[in-house]
Amino acid sequence: MEHEDLTVRRGRRSGLPVIIAVHSRALGPAVGGVRLRRYSSWRDGVDDALRLSEAMTAKCAAAGLAFGGGKSVIALDEDTPLTPSLRQAALDDLGELIAAHDGSYLAGPDVGTGPADMLVLRQHSPHVFCLPEENGGTGTSSIPTAVGVLAALRAGVRHVFGADSVARLTVVISGLGSVGSLIAQGLPGARVVVSDVDSSRRDPAYEWVSPAEALRTPADIFVPAAVGGVFSPETVANVQARLVVGPANNQLTAYLVAGLLAERGVTWIPDFVASAGGVIYTLGREVEHLTHEEAMARVEGIGSTVDSLLGSARTPLDAAMDLVRERLTRPRADLASR
Numbered sequence: 521m522e523h524e525d526l527t528v529r530r531g532r533r534s535g536l537p538v539i540i541a542v543h544s545r546a547l548g549p550a551v552g553g554v555r556l557r558r559y560s561s562w563r564d565g566v567d568d569a570l571r572l573s574e575a576m577t578a579k580c581a582a583a584g585l586a587f588g589g590g591k592s593v594i595a596l597d598e599d600t601p602l603t604p605s606l607r608q609a610a611l612d613d614l615g616e617l618i619a620a621h622d623g624s625y626l627a628g629p630d631v632g633t634g635p636a637d638m639l640v641l642r643q644h645s646p647h648v649f650c651l652p653e654e655n656g657g658t659g660t661s662s663i664p665t666a667v668g669v670l671a672a673l674r675a676g677v678r679h680v681f682g683a684d685s686v687a688r689l690t691v692v693i694s695g696l697g698s699v700g701s702l703i704a705q706g707l708p709g710a711r712v713v714v715s716d717v718d719s720s721r722r723d724p725a726y727e728w729v730s731p732a733e734a735l736r737t738p739a740d741i742f743v744p745a746a747v748g749g750v751f752s753p754e755t756v757a758n759v760q761a762r763l764v765v766g767p768a769n770n771q772l773t774a775y776l777v778a779g780l781l782a783e784r785g786v787t788w789i790p791d792f793v794a795s796a797g798g799v800i801y802t803l804g805r806e807v808e809h810l811t812h813e814e815a816m817a818r819v820e821g822i823g824s825t826v827d828s829l830l831g832s833a834r835t836p837l838d839a840a841m842d843l844v845r846e847r848l849t850r851p852r853a854d855l856a857s858r
């Protein structure tokens with residue numbers, strides 16, 4: 521195991537498997553969100569925590585943050601209804617475990633949790649972020665995440681299409697949730713086509729395609745804004761766009777898929793670079809006490825990072841991993857402080 525630490529508990533209040541994975545604290549305390557979702561086995565929840573915490577190490581290092589990678593998972597089974605009291609009990613169980621980490625792991629929201637849940641966790645430990653704004657936190661990180669993806673997208677457009685704007689380009693967005701809908705609003709002059717498994721998200725402002733058709737839809741840019749695992753050796757041939765950039769975590773099923781995309785002439789901007797806006801902003805505001813403007817300027821810096829990755833002769837993923845490795849071995853003083 522490459523990870524520093526893995527804790528798996530059956531919650532004494534909820535009876536649910538509660539998991540915290542710490543991948544690396546080489547640069548500072550591990551940071552990562554709390555995922556609450558259904559798994560066919562709790563072992564799948566452990567795998568998810570291990571994979572996602574590793575991705576958080578890369579995300580923080582590529583963003584120049586003095587934090588490492590961690591992740592929590594509350595693993596629901598396929599059948600048990602998630603009642604408000606079960607949710608509260610599971611969060612209390614996890615809060616106890618976060619407190620036991622004593623500052624070596626910092627939690628925030630992820631799929632299935634939000635700022636209100638962070639308030640419950642905060643009753644157990646101060647090492648919890650993204651509380652609701654009325655409670656002194658920065659609330660949801662969707663806005664800075666979308667701002668960071670759009671900065672990465674603009675850098676990609678300059679590199680791939682030699683253009684300063686997205687006007688007249690076709691952009692397909694898969695997943696019209698909190699981040700995807702903000703990205704859709706940030707594409708002036710583009711033809712925007714959207715897709716979501718939840719048809720209630722359909723918005724007359726945009727063209728609509730079914731999720732099965734999204735990847736095959738002729739487009740200039742594809743934005744994965746739903747789930748991970750979109751690109752595999754089997755699906756690469758379906759990609760129509762020349763530029764792929766989006767917030768979904770762990771978009772590739774394997775490292776080698778980045779090479780397959782490059783061979784097809786597709787520029788894929790690594791997800792852990794493009795999606796770092798939320799963590800950059802939240803830690804900047806809540807830990808470093810930056811102003812909103814200072815933290816947002818740091819989020820916009822994702823564009824410069826992408827510029828330099830795309831200027832490399834290597835694939836963007838190889839270049840990004842070089843950057844991660846270099847930062848993981850560099851003295852901490854060069855990084856944004858805790």
Ligand SMILES: NC(=O)c1ccc[n+]([C@@H]2O[C@H](COP(=O)([O-])OP(=O)(O)OC[C@H]3O[C@@H](n4cnc5c(N)ncnc54)[C@H](O)[C@@H]3O)[C@@H](O)[C@H]2O)c1
Nearest residue numbers: 661662665695697698699716717718731745746767768798
């Ligand atoms: N919110 C953040 O700050 C943030 C930060 C970093 C990464 N991310 C990642 O970005 C992605 C989007 O985040 P979000 O906060 O907008 O989530 P969200 O839950 O608000 O939206 C996701 C949307 O995707 C849809 N969806 C699910 N499966 C789909 C599929 N197979 N095809 C098409 N649509 C599908 C859902 O119905 C939902 O509308 C997630 O993968 C998340 O982990 C989010």
